[in-house]
Amino acid sequence: MTRYVIIGTGVAGFSAVQTLSSLEPGANITQVSDDPHGFYSRPGLAYYLTGEIPEKQLFPFLKRGKLNLDVQQVSGRVTHLDPQSHSIVINPAGTLVYDRLLLATGAKSVPLDIPGGDLHGVVKLDNLEDTRKILSMIRRTKTAVVIGGGVLGIELVEGLGAQNVKVNYLLRGDWYWSNVLAEAESRMLERNLVHDGVTLHHRTEIVEILAKKGKVTGVRTSKGDIIRCDMLAVGIGVKACIELAQAAGLKTDRGILVNEYLQTSEPDIFAAGDVAQIFDPSSGYSSIDNLWYPGRKQGRVAALNMAGQNQIYQRTVAINVLLLAGVMTSIIGAVGSGREEGQAYTTRGSSETWQQLPNTIATESGTAVSQLRLMVGEQTLLGALVMGDQNISRPLRELINNQVDITPIRDQLLHSSAELGQCVMDYWIKTKR
Amino acid sequence: MKYPLSSESHHLRTLITGHVVPEPERCIQCGICSFNCPIGIDVRFHAWTGEYVEDPTCLTCGECIERCPRGVLHFETTELYLEEKE
Numbered sequence: 001m002t003r004y005v006i007i008g009t010g011v012a013g014f015s016a017v018q019t020l021s022s023l024e025p026g027a028n029i030t031q032v033s034d035d036p037h038g039f040y041s042r043p044g045l046a047y048y049l050t051g052e053i054p055e056k057q058l059f060p061f062l063k064r065g066k067l068n069l070d071v072q073q074v075s076g077r078v079t080h081l082d083p084q085s086h087s088i089v090i091n092p093a094g095t096l097v098y099d100r101l102l103l104a105t106g107a108k109s110v111p112l113d114i115p116g117g118d119l120h121g122v123v124k125l126d127n128l129e130d131t132r133k134i135l136s137m138i139r140r141t142k143t144a145v146v147i148g149g150g151v152l153g154i155e156l157v158e159g160l161g162a163q164n165v166k167v168n169y170l171l172r173g174d175w176y177w178s179n180v181l182a183e184a185e186s187r188m189l190e191r192n193l194v195h196d197g198v199t200l201h202h203r204t205e206i207v208e209i210l211a212k213k214g215k216v217t218g219v220r221t222s223k224g225d226i227i228r229c230d231m232l233a234v235g236i237g238v239k240a241c242i243e244l245a246q247a248a249g250l251k252t253d254r255g256i257l258v259n260e261y262l263q264t265s266e267p268d269i270f271a272a273g274d275v276a277q278i279f280d281p282s283s284g285y286s287s288i289d290n291l292w293y294p295g296r297k298q299g300r301v302a303a304l305n306m307a308g309q310n311q312i313y314q315r316t317v318a319i320n321v322l323l324l325a326g327v328m329t330s331i332i333g334a335v336g337s338g339r340e341e342g343q344a345y346t347t348r349g350s351s352e353t354w355q356q357l358p359n360t361i362a363t364e365s366g367t368a369v370s371q372l373r374l375m376v377g378e379q380t381l382l383g384a385l386v387m388g389d390q391n392i393s394r395p396l397r398e399l400i401n402n403q404v405d406i407t408p409i410r411d412q413l414l415h416s417s418a419e420l421g422q423c424v425m426d427y428w429i430k431t432k433r
Numbered sequence: 434m435k436y437p438l439s440s441e442s443h444h445l446r447t448l449i450t451g452h453v454v455p456e457p458e459r460c461i462q463c464g465i466c467s468f469n470c471p472i473g474i475d476v477r478f479h480a481w482t483g484e485y486v487e488d489p490t491c492l493t494c495g496e497c498i499e500r501c502p503r504g505v506l507h508f509e510t511t512e513l514y515l516e517e518k519e
Binding site for chain 1: 460464465503
């Protein structure tokens with residue numbers, strides 16, 4: 001019987017276990033992780049932090065024993081991988097031999113590159129333990145500094161704000177999430193944040209963490225200001241956990257490099273989720289999606305291939321739907337302004353494909369409460385960003401994902417921005433007939 | 434077989450003919466939908482499997498749709514209980 005070993009209990013690992021269990025009932029599946037909590041909704045931590053859900057709600061399938069997954073759980077940290085002998089070493093469980101291995105080791109927060117990261121009061125939001133730690137400190141926290149754009153940064157800002165903490169939000173760029181959002185889009189969110197009492201500091205970084213008796217008391221910024229705080233929350237980005245793969249001699253870059261079958265440079269080892277940097281034959285590039293649903297899908301495809309099926313991972317257009325500063329926002333496909341020079345990390349809840357620079361013309365329309373931006377290619381739409389009213393987001397996803405020819409409306413899209421949404425909706429309805 | 438409605442009320446019609454449809458691609462399994470369901474339907478499980486919420490106890494109150502922070506859920510109507518067109 002094939003011995004399947006899966007490292008990681010995130011959505012990619014869970015999805016792989018579920019797939020293998022249903023594919024081969026009674027299969028020999030072992031799942032290893034150093035996270036004592038097993039599978040839970042990591043993106044849901046943001047809502048646990050705001051108080052919208054209690055902790056137990058993070059765990060899906062509590063009521064559903066019927067999933068009945070036939071898997072042996074091993075708790076511990078994998079310290080060594082040897083592709084030659086097909087074995088891993090787990091601390092403290094010992095050596096485990098595999099026939100097929102899945103690396104779903106995820107990603108972890110990038111620390112600040114200044115001293116003081118281990119001080120009491122410096123927090124991050126990687127996992128349940130981090131969230132518990134923040135909540136345990138919240139009563140004694142009056143003021144916090146949050147650093148980092150993107151989803152993680154704003155999750156921390158909103159979570160701490162909901163807990164009545166006065167938040168100073170430090171942003172590296174001229175506006176929030178400047179490599180994905182356009183200025184008007186970002187300003188709409190910033191207005192809401194300011195309305196909720198958040199103080200924004202643009203083009204500001206931390207040069208020194210101030211402390212007393214091992215506890216954070218403030219930060220000194222690149223502008224020379226001192227901001228007093230009881231907590232410093234860091235959400236500048238995440239880095240794929242590739243150390244194990246690297247030490248084992250697997251090919252890596254920003255993540256573990258895998259082909260379209262999610263197979264690493266070692267044929268019996270696969271990778272999925274936040275750690276996998278997946279080759280796309282159509283573009284010739286490899287990229288990482290730090291998104292929940294692609295992680296789930298990758299876990300499934302990797303499991304099928306571990307079981308000997310020949311399944312290509314069909315990359316669909318990356319989409320995330322988020323409530324950012326109270327504004328429902330859909331990001332679909334390539335919408336950004338490119339990777340920042342030297343950027344070595346990614347951000348949670350986002351896809352590297354969003355930052356690609358396709359040959360497009362951006363066309364946009366907006367009001368005080370909604371924004372719509374389309375990235376118009378030669379014959380197709382390549383990306384879209386919808387903020388506020390979401391009626392148009394489903395049609396847009398279909399048009400972008402299915403690469404529908406938009407030649408009949410292209411001129412109209414580029415020249416009559418006031419009717420942008422209606423024009424797309426009418427055309428989508430027409431294509432459905 | 435279709436059953437006639439005794440009332441033409443649009444509201445009643447929506448309550449009877451609507452059911453909650455999930456879009457798994459948007460779901461992050463936070464469980465806000467299940468947490469806020471007044472009768473405790475595990476809506477999130479439907480969002481994992483992609484199956485419509487066809488639980489006979491569903492009130493179609495729309496609370497799960499309203500609360501979902503990712504726009505995963507929406508109403509769709511079934512014609513099962515609508516008056517047959519002549």
